Amino acid sequence: SYELTQPSSVSVSPGQTARITCSGDVLAKKYARWFQQKPGQAPVLVIYKDSERPSGIPERFSGSSSGTTVTLTISGAQVEDEADYYCYSATDNNWVFGGGTKLTVL
Amino acid sequence: EVQLVESGGGLIQPGGSLRLSCAASGFTVSNNYVSWVRQAPGKGLEWVSIIYSGGSTYYADSVKGRFTISRDNSKNTLYLQMNSLRAEDTAVYYCRSWELLSGMDVWGQGTTVTVSS
Secondary structure, eight states, X not given: OOXXXXXXXXXXXXXXXXXXXXXXGGGGTSOOEEEEEOTTSOOEEEEBTTTBOOTTSOTTEEEEEETTEEEEEETTOOGGGOEEXXXXXXXXXXXXXXXXXXXXXX | OOEEEEEOOEEEOTTOOXXXXXXXXXXXXXXXXEEEEEEOTXXXXXXXXXXXXXXXXXXXXXXXXXXXXXXXXXXXXEEEEEOSOXXXXXXXXXXXXXXXXXXXXXXXXXXXXXXXX
């Protein structure tokens, strides 16, 4: 098995840029996805194929990739963006979520 | 509307069995990847199992040999048969259907499984 490593928490003020990283060897070869999860709700996809944004996701959400690290960037974070964020990828049919990052916007 | 609805969760004693169901509407599950993901209380997301459109199945090490994923194409429904349940299997179980290279990624609302005596 393998791991995807995320910081446990990130904190920004409203309007600032939040960056959440996810590291793992598999990310050099496989695409990553990012999910947002708010308390009591199912996860929602915010980024796929490292940097693609699904329809309906605000433009302030973006993704990037460099080597074994992918980054979720929220430009001009809003209070409603406060949530847990998880990266997700796979190798050899073994799918893994990162440990999750709690984003605080206040 | 694209939707997944899980059912079958509940309270079960250690060593018992439970079968979760996930009914799809608005799309055909056999055309996509479909998987089960769980979340223990206060913890992060954990991938449990996947069934590919071609029918191949894979499992996390934590459930291999105890859980079985399957689908009924005629009912457009996904299942998770869970045997030899342990306390550490206590979680909200989500079903999920998605496409590898697109933004299509649908989740159910989750069903709670509690393993306790």
